[in-house]
Amino acid sequence: MSVSGSSSAQQARQVLADRLRELVKDAGLDGKDLAALCGWHPSKVSRISTAKTQPSADDIRAWCRACGAEDQADDLIASLRAVEGTWLSWRRLERAGLRRSQVERLPLYQRTRRFRSYCSWALPGLLQTYQYTEDVLRVIQQQRVPVDDVADAVAARMERQRVLHEGQRLFAFVIEEPVLRNTLSSGEAQGAQLEHLLSVSRLPNVSLGVIPVAQQRRQLPVENFWIYDNAQVNVELVSGYLTITQPSEVSTYAETFATLADMAAYGQKARRMIAAAIADLG
Known part of the structure; x- marks a missing residue:
């Protein structure tokens, strides 16, 4: 997904990334553990954790499942939707x-x-x-x-x-x-x-x-x-x-x-x- 360089959009992405990273820490995992559980390359976890890549709703569900925090998935997906609302391509809008x-x-x-x-x-x-x-x-x-x-x-x-x-x-x-x-x-x-x-x-x-x-x-x-x-x-x-x-x-x-x-x-x-x-x- 293309993203805006606006600091407002970046701040919203960073808040979401921070919450996802906290789930990993609370679960006693590290990035490599999470990648293995999700079947991803470790670089994908790193990019999402540092807000360089925006996750999809399916990514968030897999992340929460791996961390034993499936009950938080809906809330985090709602946060994702708010991030997406900060920047909308004309095609999507x-x-x-x-x-x-x-x-x-x-x-x-x-x-x-x-x-x-x-x-x-x-x-x-x-x-x-x-x-x-x-x-x-x-x-x-x-x-x-x-x-x-x-x-x-x-x-x-x-x-x-x-x-x-x-x-x-x-x-x-x-x-x-x-x-x-x-x-x-x-x-x-x-x-x-x-x-x-x-x-x-x-x-x-x-x-x-x-x-x-x-x-x-x-x-x-x-x-x-x-x-x-x-x-x-x-x-x-x-x-x-x-x-x-x-x-x-x-x-x-x-x-x-x-x-x-x-x-x-x-x-x-x-x-x-x-x-x-x-x-x-x-």
């Missing part, structure tokens, strides 16, 4: 279609009170129109998802947008100026999307910043990411979806967001940039 990931994130949006979002290639989902969402998800579906549930996924994302208008929530969006011209939709749909962006930018609980192309930068564009309160960061990478909860790493993303936000234009300046992008559509 979307294997049942696009709707599921939209629905599963709804509780996170509902319990968050302060949102910070940075996007370098497309508008954030909370600011998308129905047609723009459909066009973006259709491109994703055609590229990597065998199941076509785009219509249901769009409906789920539209439902999630209710958090913009419910409760005492604050939203800070920062986008790169090219996002205004990255056309995944037809000209008409793109124009409607930009008009919607103008409207949303006037909501009292929304801050929308646009980082101009023509300026000296203090921070290069980075991957799209969301910060939920100060508790969690989600990052969209080419290969998958990363969840970060380690406080020091969350703080790093918060500092990066602050730097990017400080570079952005707001209010009338931002709206003039959006209007210029609309005008360029002809």
